[in-house]
Amino acid sequence: MIDKGHLTSFKTLNRKIREQIHILAFRKQINMNEEIIELSDVAIEGVENVGATVGDSLDIQALNLKIEKASRVTDLIRNEMSKTIIGQSEMVDKLLIGLLANGHVLLEGVPGLAKTLAINSLSKTIDAQFSRIQFTPDLLPADVVGTMIYNPREESFKVKKGPIFANFVLADEINRAPAKVQSALLEAMQERQVTIGNETFEVPNPFLVLATQNPIEQEGTYPLPEAQVDRFLLKVVIGYPTKEDEQKILRANMTVEGLPKPSAVVTTKQILEARDLVRAIYLDEKVEKYIIDLVFATRSPENVGLGHLTELISFGASPRASIGLGLASKAHAFMDHRGYVTPEDVRAVAMDVMRHRVGLTFEAEAENITQEQIVTEIMDSVIVP
Numbered sequence: 415m416i417d418k419g420h421l422t423s424f425k426t427l428n429r430k431i432r433e434q435i436h437i438l439a440f441r442k443q444i445n446m447n448e449e450i451i452e453l454s455d456v457a458i459e460g461v462e463n464v465g466a467t468v469g470d471s472l473d474i475q476a477l478n479l480k481i482e483k484a485s486r487v488t489d490l491i492r493n494e495m496s497k498t499i500i501g502q503s504e505m506v507d508k509l510l511i512g513l514l515a516n517g518h519v520l521l522e523g524v525p526g527l528a529k530t531l532a533i534n535s536l537s538k539t540i541d542a543q544f545s546r547i548q549f550t551p552d553l554l555p556a557d558v559v560g561t562m563i564y565n566p567r568e569e570s571f572k573v574k575k576g577p578i579f580a581n582f583v584l585a586d587e588i589n590r591a592p593a594k595v596q597s598a599l600l601e602a603m604q605e606r607q608v609t610i611g612n613e614t615f616e617v618p619n620p621f622l623v624l625a626t627q628n629p630i631e632q633e634g635t636y637p638l639p640e641a642q643v644d645r646f647l648l649k650v651v652i653g654y655p656t657k658e659d660e661q662k663i664l665r666a667n668m669t670v671e672g673l674p675k676p677s678a679v680v681t682t683k684q685i686l687e688a689r690d691l692v693r694a695i696y697l698d699e700k701v702e703k704y705i706i707d708l709v710f711a712t713r714s715p716e717n718v719g720l721g722h723l724t725e726l727i728s729f730g731a732s733p734r735a736s737i738g739l740g741l742a743s744k745a746h747a748f749m750d751h752r753g754y755v756t757p758e759d760v761r762a763v764a765m766d767v768m769r770h771r772v773g774l775t776f777e778a779e780a781e782n783i784t785q786e787q788i789v790t791e792i793m794d795s796v797i798v799p
């Protein structure tokens with residue numbers, strides 16, 4: 415029970431109400447009716463116009479119930495993709511996080527780990543446009559975004575749109591094309607538009623670039639520029655399946671019928687509605703500060719007792735990492751059928767959001783220190799609220 419003598423201002427009351435809501439949420443006790451009524455009784459006696467604040471508290475409860483129902487679409491997609499993707503549930507979840515958070519995803523792994531199959535299967539579970547671009551050294555920017563074609567009959571140029579104009583764009587082996595082709599994706603990925611000649615065209619909505627790259631081959635490949643890597647919300651590194659999963663994969667591919675094909679179970683309208691709900695998920699101020707602390711630790715590691723990392727980090731994560739952590743953690747909570755974000759949501763996505771946004775110095779590369787090691791050490795050192 416809050417002491418009425420402490421309700422000296424609207425600001426004080428607002429802070430106390432939010433503290434009560436925060437405690438209840440983190441204990442997963444969503445039924446807050448009795449506490450809210452108790453707080454509102456005190457508020458009526460001590461402060462005017464506090465009804466709006468109590469109404470916001472009720473909205474959080476209603477939002478949680480709404481998200482619990484709407485988030486079932488992710489279960490539909492998971493179940494449909496499980497028909498073709500075996501043993502890569504984490505990769506599927508990260509693809510869904512990118513889809514819900516409206517962010518692009520970069521998949522990295524050795525050949526044969528179902529990277530392309532997973533992206534293709536995801537696009538088929540949603541009733542949307544899909545295009546695949548196989549990146550090669552001789553690819554041109556016009557092959558991606560489109561170009562102007564002369565029509566001799568009308569004596570004029572017409573725009574021929576490229577494969578970038580689709581809801582889902584698979585950029586397969588993106589590091590095999592030169593930088594000028596890779597940079598052709600920049601405008602589309604960030605601004606959601608493409609300029610061809612003197613005209614600018616918006617890409618379809620939703621729009622998602624899902625790229626793959628092979629980390630083991632260096633000949634004939636072109637490393638992605640930092641500006642483009644930062645455009646990807648997530649960089650997901652895929653590992654090998656377990657023995658049990660690989661046995662299931664073997665059996666599935668030995669049948670006469672072959673792998674089953676996924677069917678469309680979700681519409682683009684449902685995805686857009688889910689994205690709006692993801693942004694409405696409650697993010698407590700303490701969790702916000704935790705996100706900021708993680709990002710700032712990559713820039714000034716000495717402030718969290720990691721001074722030895724200063725010589726290993728050439729540049730830290732950008733503000734886009736803070737935004738990405740917030741959106742990705744909300745999407746993770748949405749997939750868990752919750753209307754609020756916990757620190758565990760942030761930690762679940764932190765590695766994939768930050769690993770490609772931390773630059774290594776020559777000393778770090780000489781000692782074979784990876785971004786994953788640095789991010790892991792930072793996550794272990796920053797205090798969790």
